[in-house]
Amino acid sequence: MSDTQLKPANQDYEYGWHSEHRYKFKAPPGLTEDLIKDISKRKEEPEWMLEKRLEGFREFMQKPMPTWGADLSAIDFNEIIYYLQPDYQKNKNQTWDDVPDDLKETFERIGIPEAERKFLAGVSNQFDSESVYSKLKGAWEEKGVLFFDMDTGLKEHPDIVKEYFGTLIPASDNKFAALNTAVWSGGSFIYVPPGVKVGLPLQAYFRINAENAGQFERTLIIVDKDAEVHYIEGCTSPSYSTNALHSAVVELIAHEGATLRYTTLQNWYSSVYNLVTKRSKAEKNARVEWIDYNGGSKATMKYPSVYLAGEGAHAEIVSIATANKDQHQDTGGKAIHAAPNTTSKVTAKSISFDGGRTSYRGLIKVYPGMENCKSDIECDALMMGPNAESDTYPYMEIEDDTAQIEHEATVSKIGEEQLFYLMSRGLTEEQAKRTIVHGFLDEFERTLPMEYAVEFNRLVDLQMEGSVG
Amino acid sequence: MSDTKHNGNMLEIKGLKGGVEDTPILRGIDLSVNGGEVHAIMGPNGSGKSTLANILMGNPRFHISEGEMYFRGELLNELEPDERARLGLFLAFQYPSEIPGVSMDKFLRDAYNSVKQDSVSVGKFAKKLRKKMDDLEMDESFASRYLNEGFSGGEKKRSEMLQMAVLEPKLAVLDETDSGLDIDALRIVAESVNKLKNPEMGVLVITHYQRILQYLEPDYVYIMLQGRIVEKGGPELAEKLEDKGYDWIREKVGLEG
Ligand SMILES: Nc1ncnc2c1ncn2[C@@H]1O[C@H](COP(=O)(O)OP(=O)(O)OP(=O)(O)O)[C@@H](O)[C@H]1O
């Protein structure tokens, strides 16, 4: 049949791939104060950043591991390599022919453009779409938009970075935010000046050109008054990581009347712990949207949050997760209503395949005196297969009587009657399950730009392969 | 020997017993249907009509304890529902499922391609679908709506008929498709069945009312009681039921209410 036909299920099929990179510099495993000083020196950072890193280090050493959420007991901090500087010159010698066939096939099926595949496979350090990028870049620069990898951002605009860095997520926030503060590398830095509306989504292309990308990246986005931007990070290709830990920090600041959408699509290699802190602040009449898809990984803990600081601000959080066998996605979102007449909407959808677990964890907080706040929470979990698990932890701290909170939660097993109905129309069991799953995610897919929607679609199919058949 | 087992009939059900979980419902059904014929099954609530339809289509909630079902020469008993659909069997459900997020047109194209083993283009299929929807006087907006989601009772029944019209089955089982339809909708639905009917196609219609039978003109009418077919006749049997109800037949076969 056509390309919609799945190949036989293979439980052990892994998307990740380890290419033998060479490095300019590779730190020994484990974290020490000296290493942090060394990182900062190699990056030629200002003194204040080193101070922040050291503060992060101290907090990290003090803070206990979280005792809730996913099981993190297998993480051994002494085994982790905290800093790597790949040497792209040397890696250049590798060619497309050296890439294993199964990885090529995965790229093919996910529909990653050739140019990107080379990068993702580690045989190229930049996209051939560089020229397209430069053109766009020209347009942004004209309008005064700053878009750099975080290391460059710090070099070129230290004042802006200093003003905002760590203001929403201080090192003391949690153990993994502290760790990120200590060892961060890469990530994006964006500043959009007042009134500027960036039409096309900014994509985190060159973010992955940054050294040691994806491990402990740090992102800071500031959207000034009445400005507008949509940022997309990640791609649906499996992100292979040499380390077992991915711990990013993302801070978003939306000034008065600004609109900021942050879309993440991530599919981590199945051994990775994905522990990310994402927080944003929405000033008066600003709108912040987190759109977050998490797939893969061993365990993910991620709860994008919005601090509604100004009257009329709106938060939109869409959290989507799929968990395969032995994976735990502990995800959700938080909306903190710290100003009157603020609104939030949280939509969480998760699918646990056989042997996988999804948890929704969310917080809605309304401070006393913050009148006429509204929040809508909808969480739907779909379980497929006999050993799929799903649970929800919705926390509410509503301290003002005028608040209107709506919470709707459904947990459903993939319906036998629905499957039978579709199969009675000629769909195979695989097709029927896929139809139900894609239907479940349809609303989310519609929020994605076309090319991402296509990739996401195929990714979900791939994820189902292990559980269907 | 196998060609004699189904006596050359398109559908041949022999000594079928089955039910749901530990509950036996069907207590021995014999029935055969051929192309060009219309058969009607009537019977009081709970007599097992939908159970028969579901077992015929292969609903995994039900089981067969005895007997065989042959369709176009193939033993159905162990076939998956999609395999039965590909053989040309179609069930219009009494209570169709709702599938959120799945648009009618996309679903119908997948179903069409699967049943017909085809890969029709989006554009070509859209035309085909439009035509079938016109026949059923369905607003074109239904094509992009999610499958049965939020449909009214009557709209769901029409959606079933649309699916049937698209898939062009060899045998259509209509489980109370007429229930819940307004008078105009009933006529439209019945006409769509008649339009699809051809000498190769059989229809097995389950109903409580004579009205749809006036359109479909059944060759045979059966009465089902407590999991058995207890009476067989022509259209006059349906009239008799409409007049007299079921008490006479219960008495005749010696069953209490
Ligand atoms: N899942 C089930 N569990 C237990 N009993 C069931 C189940 N499904 C059906 N039954 C029983 O089987 C019997 C036959 O049901 P069925 O739906 O086949 O009747 P029907 O003839 O289609 O009735 P109606 O005219 O009301 O549609 C009923 O007594 C019903 O309660």
Ligand SMILES: [Mg+2]
């Ligand atoms: Mg019934």
